[in-house]
Amino acid sequence: MRHRMATSASCVLLAGFPGLASAADRWNMQAPASIVAQDIYDLHMLMMGIIVVIFVAVFAVMFYSVFAHRRSKGHQAAQFHENTTVELVWTIVPLIILILMAWPATRTLLLLRDTSNPDITIKVTGYQWKWGYDYLGGEGEGISFVSALATSRDQIQGTVPKGEHYLLEVDNPLVVPLGKKIRILATGSDVIHSWWVPALGIKQDAIPGFVRDTWFRADKEGTFRGQCAELCGKDHGFMPVVVEVVSAEKYSAWVGEQKKMAARADDPNKTWTLADLMARGAKVYAANCMACHQANGQGVRGTFPALDGSKAVSGPKVDQISMVLNGKQGTAMAAFGKQLSDSEIAAVITYTRNSWGNKTGEAIQPAEVRAQRK
Amino acid sequence: MSASIHDTARAGHGGGEDHAHHPSGIMRWVMTTNHKDIGTMYLCFSFAMFLVGGLMAFIIRTELFQPGLQFVAPDFFNQMTTLHGLIMVFGAIMPAFVGFANWQIPMMIGAPDMAFPRMNNWSFWLLPPAALLLVISLFVPGGGPAAGWTMYVPLATQMGPGMDFSIFAVHILGMSSIMGSINIITTILNLRAPGMTMMKLPMFCWTWLITAYLLLAVMPVLAGAVTMILTDRHFGTSFFNAAGGGDPVLYQHIFWFFGHPEVYIIAIPAFGVISQVIPAFSRKPLFGYTAMVYATASIAILSFIVWAHHMYTAGMPVTGQVYFMYATMLIAVPTGVKVFNWVATMWKGSLTFETPMLFAVGFLFMFTMGGFSGLVLSMAAVDVQVHDTYYVVAHFHYVMVAGALFSAFAGVYFWLPKWTGRMYDETLGKWHFWLSMVFFNMTFFVQHFLGLAGMPRRVPDYALQFADFNMISSIGSMGFGVSQVLLPYIVYKAVRHGAKAPQRPWDGADTLEWTHLPAPAPYHSFETPPVVK
Ligand code: HEC
Ligand code: HEM
Ligand SMILES: [Cu+2]
Ligand SMILES: [Cu+2]
Numbered sequence: 067m068r069h070r071m072a073t074s075a076s077c078v079l080l081a082g083f084p085g086l087a088s089a090a091d092r093w094n095m096q097a098p099a100s101i102v103a104q105d106i107y108d109l110h111m112l113m114m115g116i117i118v119v120i121f122v123a124v125f126a127v128m129f130y131s132v133f134a135h136r137r138s139k140g141h142q143a144a145q146f147h148e149n150t151t152v153e154l155v156w157t158i159v160p161l162i163i164l165i166l167m168a169w170p171a172t173r174t175l176l177l178l179r180d181t182s183n184p185d186i187t188i189k190v191t192g193y194q195w196k197w198g199y200d201y202l203g204g205e206g207e208g209i210s211f212v213s214a215l216a217t218s219r220d221q222i223q224g225t226v227p228k229g230e231h232y233l234l235e236v237d238n239p240l241v242v243p244l245g246k247k248i249r250i251l252a253t254g255s256d257v258i259h260s261w262w263v264p265a266l267g268i269k270q271d272a273i274p275g276f277v278r279d280t281w282f283r284a285d286k287e288g289t290f291r292g293q294c295a296e297l298c299g300k301d302h303g304f305m306p307v308v309v310e311v312v313s314a315e316k317y318s319a320w321v322g323e324q325k326k327m328a329a330r331a332d333d334p335n336k337t338w339t340l341a342d343l344m345a346r347g348a349k350v351y352a353a354n355c356m357a358c359h360q361a362n363g364q365g366v367r368g369t370f371p372a373l374d375g376s377k378a379v380s381g382p383k384v385d386q387i388s389m390v391l392n393g394k395q396g397t398a399m400a401a402f403g404k405q406l407s408d409s410e411i412a413a414v415i416t417y418t419r420n421s422w423g424n425k426t427g428e429a430i431q432p433a434e435v436r437a438q439r440k
Numbered sequence: 441m442s443a444s445i446h447d448t449a450r451a452g453h454g455g456g457e458d459h460a461h462h463p464s465g466i467m468r469w470v471m472t473t474n475h476k477d478i479g480t481m482y483l484c485f486s487f488a489m490f491l492v493g494g495l496m497a498f499i500i501r502t503e504l505f506q507p508g509l510q511f512v513a514p515d516f517f518n519q520m521t522t523l524h525g526l527i528m529v530f531g532a533i534m535p536a537f538v539g540f541a542n543w544q545i546p547m548m549i550g551a552p553d554m555a556f557p558r559m560n561n562w563s564f565w566l567l568p569p570a571a572l573l574l575v576i577s578l579f580v581p582g583g584g585p586a587a588g589w590t591m592y593v594p595l596a597t598q599m600g601p602g603m604d605f606s607i608f609a610v611h612i613l614g615m616s617s618i619m620g621s622i623n624i625i626t627t628i629l630n631l632r633a634p635g636m637t638m639m640k641l642p643m644f645c646w647t648w649l650i651t652a653y654l655l656l657a658v659m660p661v662l663a664g665a666v667t668m669i670l671t672d673r674h675f676g677t678s679f680f681n682a683a684g685g686g687d688p689v690l691y692q693h694i695f696w697f698f699g700h701p702e703v704y705i706i707a708i709p710a711f712g713v714i715s716q717v718i719p720a721f722s723r724k725p726l727f728g729y730t731a732m733v734y735a736t737a738s739i740a741i742l743s744f745i746v747w748a749h750h751m752y753t754a755g756m757p758v759t760g761q762v763y764f765m766y767a768t769m770l771i772a773v774p775t776g777v778k779v780f781n782w783v784a785t786m787w788k789g790s791l792t793f794e795t796p797m798l799f800a801v802g803f804l805f806m807f808t809m810g811g812f813s814g815l816v817l818s819m820a821a822v823d824v825q826v827h828d829t830y831y832v833v834a835h836f837h838y839v840m841v842a843g844a845l846f847s848a849f850a851g852v853y854f855w856l857p858k859w860t861g862r863m864y865d866e867t868l869g870k871w872h873f874w875l876s877m878v879f880f881n882m883t884f885f886v887q888h889f890l891g892l893a894g895m896p897r898r899v900p901d902y903a904l905q906f907a908d909f910n911m912i913s914s915i916g917s918m919g920f921g922v923s924q925v926l927l928p929y930i931v932y933k934a935v936r937h938g939a940k941a942p943q944r945p946w947d948g949a950d951t952l953e954w955t956h957l958p959a960p961a962p963y964h965s966f967e968t969p970p971v972v973k
Contacts, residue, residue, distance in 0.1 A: 092905055095825060095892050103825075110822050110892075117812045124783060125805065131786045132793075132801070137723070143790035143948075147725040156780045157773060164769045167819075171769075172762060174821035179758040222901060224508040232507060233903045257595040258688060260753060260828060264894040269824050271754045273689060274594060275682020278755030291903075295753075295828040295896045297588045299595055300515045303899030368581030368600055369515070395683065396673070398598050 096264045099286040103267030105174040181281045184249030192259025192272035195301035199240050206321040213238045215304050234291040239308035243317035249281045256400045260296035263309050284311040301357050340429040347417025350410045363422040374422035387438050408432035473557030475542045478564050482539030489531030494921050496524035503900055505914040507907055517900035518586035525589025530613045531571050536848045537709035538620050541648050547953035548642045550633025550970045555626035563619035570612040577605035593680040593691045596669050607666045614659040621652035635972035642951045646733050647712030650740045654701045662698040689754050696747035704743045710847035714800050717850050718782050721797035722789030723948035728781040735774035742771045752820045753827050761820045768818035775811050795869030799850035802877050810838030831891025837884045857945045858953055861960030862938030868930045875923035882916030
């Protein structure tokens with residue numbers, strides 16, 4: 067109820083102070099940037115309007131009674147206690163109001179669910195705790211990357227000041243062109259996540275083993291930020307979604323660049339030196355393993371095993387490669403074969419086998435990893 | 441039946457205030473089959489759990505006071521939200537109303553005791569071990585369950601042994617609820633005083649009768665769901681594991697088939713208390729008694745067919761979404777009928793505002809706000825935006841705290857004179873109400889804004905634009921928590937130093953416990969049933 071009043075009040079304010087424009091977003095849904103989000107926004111405002119009217123009417127009656135029908139004012143109690151007509155009226159009138167409300171609600175829902183005829187199709191995969199994007203159809207087909215939180219641990223721990231987009235920034239945002247219908251296919255790799263961008267009016271659970279679809283068509287350029295919306299374990303609060311909506315030309319340029327980078331990607335037949343593998347492995351470890359096994363390799367007692375001193379890490383390398391490639395069913399240890407390239411897996415395994423107290427001195431080559439892929 | 445009559449008759453033989461045949465000291469409480477003793481234990485247990493759950497809420501709100509991680513690690517934070525939810529729902533709110541049922545139902549229908557006194561003892565004593573399991577789970581390797589009170593798979597499959605502890609606790613709690621329900625149904629259907637037809641039953645008893653059927657229907661469903669998690673975890677089944685041919689969303693369907701009726705299991709007895717309190721302080725009979733009975737029954741029936749409104753974003757055919765949306769919107773109709781009838785009861789009454797009435801009016805006002813935010817959530821398209829955000833957190837706290845908890849407070853102040861024979865301190869009671877009211881709204885009203893603006897729930901840290909409202913909410917929650925210390929103090933003070941209560945301190949209250957029983961009510965309520973005209 068107070069929302070609406072607050073919103074209209076802030077609208078009045080905003081007219082005078084354009085600098086405060088972003089403040090409106092704090093009281094209400096974010097400024098819509100797609101037709102679905104706009105419809106949802108309007109539907110919500112309409113509902114709030116109706117609700118406020120009913121609420122005020124009902125409680126005006128109650129508070130009138132509270133003030134006028136007090137014993138302290140000498141009011142004598144009437145003894146009426148039944149009236150079939152009023153009962154019928156206050157059953158049927160709300161029913162009619164609800165039926166009227168159902169019409170715009172259904173229309174918006176049907177719009178929201180119409181995923182037909184997309185221009186671009188992107189598969190979104192939820193991992194613990196980052197997002198994988200695969201462009202499956204339309205311009206950019208074949209592009210594939212992983213997007214993880216870019217806010218530093220220091221900001222989270224509060225040892226350095228927090229940046230403007232604290233917790234809502236990623237290393238590789240999803241890039242899409244303006245005005246094109248984007249169909250999202252959501253799935254999960256380990257547990258259920260939920261891909262959510264408020265300004266685009268889109269939230270879809272990413273469920274392991276199943277694919278669900280939804281869509282959006284951005285009608286504003288800009289960067290839109292959201293977060294994972296389904297509890298997915300320890301770092302659920304730390305896997306934001308960032309979508310960059312750019313013009314068609316910029317999008318084509320971006321696609322070209324991505325393609326070039328992919329071509330430059332590691333040649334799986336190359337033989338690496340131990341030092342190179344270690345350097346690369348440290349990065350892969352920080353991005354993919356540190357959340358659970360920790361920077362010092364000690365893990366978290368009872369939940370995530372230590373890799374420092376682990377038999378699995380000092381033991382036969384085929385076992386460890388298989389563990390990282392295929393994960394372990396029923397535990398948080400995911401199958402990284404789907405997310406990481408052969409070189410990345412080779413590097414991270416080399417890194418874990420030669421860090422902290424582990425000193426095997428072995429360099430694992432990408433070819434060895436490839437040999438073990440099924 | 442005959443066995444139970446024998447049982448109660450024998451329990452009644454000592455008569456009146458004579459406790460000579462009962463064990464004394466701690467054994468009195470362990471062995472007791474008396475509905476009042478058991479009711480008292482339920483209420484005390486529930487308050488203790490309220491404090492434990494409250495402590496967890498305090499930890500959650502302390503971490504959320506400012507952006508950044510200050511006090512607890514994310515993993516522990518998730519354990520706190522999970523256990524807070526489980527303990528508040530199963531340990532605090534549900535047992536509180538079973539406590540009221542135990543105390544009040546026999547007195548209100550003119551019975552000597554509950555129909556199955558021994559089972560009554562058993563259903564209470566199952567609770568402490570279950571609570572203990574939940575708390576101990578925090579200390580096993582890997583810590584407590586951290587998958588949310590909804591225990592969604594596959595996250596719940598990933599947990600350590602703490603999860604098994606909660607699954608076991610849920611089993612035990614379910615058994616307790618089922619026994620309690622059988623007892624309540626049998627008592628209400630069979631032990632009513634002569635002349636008390638079903639349509640003369642006090643509203644509180646009606647709401648419990650309906651709730652007991654809900655419990656019987658859905659507790660086994662929950663037990664089944666968590667057992668399936670257990671076998672998926674340990675015995676190689678794949679009910680919810682897609683890799684083995686199962687479906688994680690199946691779990692959500694089963695859970696919410698339990699979960700939505702569960703929210704009414706919490707709400708309906710609260711409606712019952714309010715339906716006793718408002719007429720008493722309006723000095724006017726409940727308006728539309730018959731309509732109230734039918735509305736409550738329709739809410740209960742509808743509650744079985746709306747469950748997937750918790751799953752609008754899980755992905756289902758659009759026709760399914762449309763159906764669940766319409767069915768959910770429909771629940772607003774009988775809920776509205778109840779609110780209108782309560783307001784009509786107050787209309788042209790002779791109102792006074794002692795503490796129970798204050799809490800009842802607070803309930804009415806804020807439960808309606810929760811109902812309205814529920815209506816907003818029922819619109820599938822809007823829910824897609826606000827599902828799993830703080831908006832939902834605000835919604836269910838308006839219905840569960842300002843709704844169910846406020847109604848429990850109203851009930852405690854209302855019946856305390858009958859239970860203890862002493863009056864509570866009215867001034868302190870009013871302080872309790874106003875502090876709770878102000879701090880509750882400070883805590884939860886702003887969460888609507890947070891949710892709308894895009895703050896997800898179950899997160900230990902948040903972006904900077906959410907900082908102001910989170911700080912307000914955290915301060916409010918501390919105030920709310922501290923205010924609750926008043927309740928045990930007021931009860932203690934009443935028992936120790938309170939003025940002697942007359943048999944009928946509220947002149948508008950006209951159910952049997954007020955008209956026929958002295959204060960404090962005798963140990964065995966009605967040895968000879970009263971005749972109801
Ligand atoms: C989501 C948390 C998580 C992440 C991220 C993770 N692991 Fe694991 N890892 C686990 C768990 C849990 C186990 C224990 C599985 C079991 O029960 O056997 C494990 C086990 C292992 C083991 C076997 C250790 C032993 O002593 O049995 C290795 C090796 C390993 N992980 C390597 C990695 C590497 C390399 C990465 C990064 C590419 C990684 N893990 C990322 C959770 C994780
Ligand atoms: C007018 C009546 C009501 C309507 C229309 C309604 C509607 C809804 C809807 C649609 C949701 C799902 C929101 C989401 O997760 O996105 C929800 C959540 C919830 N509701 Fe209600 N509700 C009503 C009354 C109640 C009552 C009476 C209670 C309990 C006393 C209650 C407790 C809850 C709880 C606990 C949740 C959150 C569950 C969770 O996700 O953890 N609701 N409600
Ligand atoms: Cu998540
Ligand atoms: Cu529900």
